[in-house]
Amino acid sequence: MLSIFLILLMGLAPAVLGSYNCVNVAGRVGCLGHPNRAADVKIQLWDSDALMDRHPLNHDDFIAQTWTNKHGEFGVDGCADDPDIFSGIFGENQPDPYLKIYHKCNSVENEMKRIDLKYWFEPKKQQFDGILYLNTKHNQSLVDIVLA
Template identity: 30%
Template sequence: MISFLLLAFFIPISYAGKECVWIMGRVQCEHDPTKNLNVEVRVWDRDSFGPFKLIDPDDLMGVTFSTEDGRFQLDGCGDDFDWIPGLSNKPEPYVEIRHYCNSDLGETITLPQFNVFVPKTHELGVIILDRPEKQEKRNQ
């Protein structure tokens, strides 16, 4: 009986809020269009911040590379544990774009977190790699 109660108590903790994403967009290097090809696009599930990232790093949900004209389609799934029974903990997806438009050393653009899940598609539109946007975080 005690083992049944322990099992019943821990089952809700083991459930996870699993969600999938579909992402479409296009990258554009205006000063050198040949660099539109093979731009790496990744979608991550943010799990924690600051020093907690060492314990619980972000999870890779999916990765793809752009076509010659800069287009890409990406899908992936992520899940987070529901630590509090009855309170759903959905993934917090965000996109990173690794490109060589501005430098041979490469640059990573991190786009803001979004909450668009399948069956809807998260449309990123055209992302100009030459110019930073206000909502983007860029790392070299």
């Protein structure tokens, strides 16, 4: 009986353990017309659990948080894991990191901007080439180019 239990437990291990990876993001944000509002912007790193988005008990996973310096520069890193429920069928279920950026570029009220990352896991680093202006409309492909 014990051997059957151990075999079942070993068979479920990939689903329980899942994929564990780390990501490191660095960059600079700005506010057109209000450069001083790029300081102390809250940056959060999250892992999307999109496979079961519509499930009421499913929540994205918070990874890490930081604030920009007086020049709008930031760096945030952390690790996440996603269970491999269908391991071997659909490939590895990697964490899907994204940024939530809480800013006041347009008003004194906090606004949230979500930036999905085309990412590499460490040791590579996600870095902005330039300034991501928070009070402009971004085409998703433009954001992907900026982040890649």
